[in-house]
Amino acid sequence: MTPTVHILFENAAWLAPLEKALSDRNIPYELHFLEGGTLDLSAEPPEGIYINRMSPSSHTRGHQGGVQHVRDLLVWLEAHGRRVINGSAAFELELSKVRQDLALRHFGIRTPRTIAVAGTEGLKEAARRMELPFITKHNQGGKGLGVKLFRDLQAFDAYVDGPDFIEDPGGVTLLQQYIKPANENITRVELVDGAFVYAMHSSTADGFELCPAVECSADDAFCPVGDSGKFKVADDFTADDELVAKYAEVMAAYGIDVAGIEFVLGEDGLRYTYDINGTTNYNLDVEAESGVEGMAYIAALVERIANPELSLSAK
Template sequence: MKKIYVIHENDEWVVPLRIEFEKLNLPYEEWFLNKGTLELSQAPPEGVFYNRMSASSHTRDHRYAAEFTGAVLSWLEAHGRRVVNNSSALKLEVSKVAQYVSLNTFGIRTPKTIAAVGKEEIIKAAKEFQGDFITKHNRAGKGLGVQKFANIEALEKYVYGSDFEEPVDGITLIQQYIDSPSPFIVRNEFIGGKYYYSVQVNTSEGFQLCPADACQIGDAFCPVGESVTSKFTVLENFENPIFEKYQKFLAANGIEIAGIEMITDKEGQIYTYDINTNTNYNSEAERKAGVSGMGAIAKFLGEELGKLQ
């Protein structure tokens, strides 16, 4: 029997999707790809394959999960299987450099960014910036490794100190700090390649902006009860002309399900700075707005499966 196959490496993030599959009585199977084997002479099963591999998989001791997933996706695509968020999407998930280069080709503004390998090169690159700047990992996820600096001296203390975080791929990004008039960014969710909704995220407590309930434990936002000030708020009737460019960008890169994060500076200029192809959703924010990202994903995957029957 044909079914939906969910490729991932984090059980907690798949829990809401399992619930939605059960509601729709959809047949599915999970492929947990933190390790395994792949027999290249065999053909893969029939079905719809949804890739939810994360750039942050290495932070959960799944160091080669993304690489193994890349091999599996190549195998699936060679056999003509229906893959949602294909190998091109995975390439952008694990490399912000690849994200920015592609975004720029579609006329989407990104912050000035320099990629550097080596501590001396990081310092050298930072001297190209005026005012505040940030560092981040090329392959990260959840905002891990993001640091803000006001000057070169502070950066040198960090880079040559014991707190320096070495990126898993060795590439550190030095990036223009976008000074927004309010402590918020907007994350735009796309499902089936089409705009679904936007959520405003409060950044006043830092840059780790993963919306999944599993990411919020210990935060000011409590996933099991009502909070005074939620970090995530779904925006009603939010529209922006940039969505048309986003949809073209997603289609060109084989990305059908994603969250695209943007920030607006004091002059009203929009900067796009991150693409999440294993996007998660916040249950409290969705409940208040009457929407369900995972519900929409399950419906979309079910429709794609129906096309194969």
């Protein structure tokens, strides 16, 4: 008997595939919508296995309080010995591209050169230390927030001073080397519990943004709702790619059970990894094409946690 799974979430639109995967295996679950909350530190958390599905882009749906609450909640759950899929260490990494970059580089994975600037004062000076072109992005990313390309410093200065500049929720803006994609796409590698699920290409022909969820907030100009054709199975990327083993190492070191990790192949023939998504959403078109169901991997992980004697072949 699998114990109850507690799903911590803030965007209901992303739940259905996970609920289906759990139901398919008769795994009982409870939903916990978190846009903020109260935490009694002397209380005992319910028994069960927890899945953290909080998104770093929660604030764009009015749920920034949820991120802060869940940061504490995860530590509280772990203090009571509860197993959290993508627990506190994974979440801290997910909320900071600075931490992601340092973690990736620690394991010898190439990343684009990046300068992180807290506040806005230092931005223009930092830009003068970057080679052009460069991009800006939010440290707490998700769905391409603040991602803009700059080919000259005048345009950058005007952006910083102008009305379009939106600050990252934690106030940290990244300036990052722009890697022009060799093939007008990026690759996103999906992994669960260190195992390769599949990889997909996401077209950059129409610009940057690329959250693969089929259901994303429809008012978000960046989100590819209904935009089928943008995401394709990456047939040229297989489980034996050396990046898979390296990504698995990062995941093991930072307690990341579930991740979609993105890299871009530059015109120099080198691959640059730039984003680790813990709250990964599987693209249904890609799943239909590949015949692989990502959420089933998460459900299988739940079963292995509940029944450690299950063989790894159950992956």
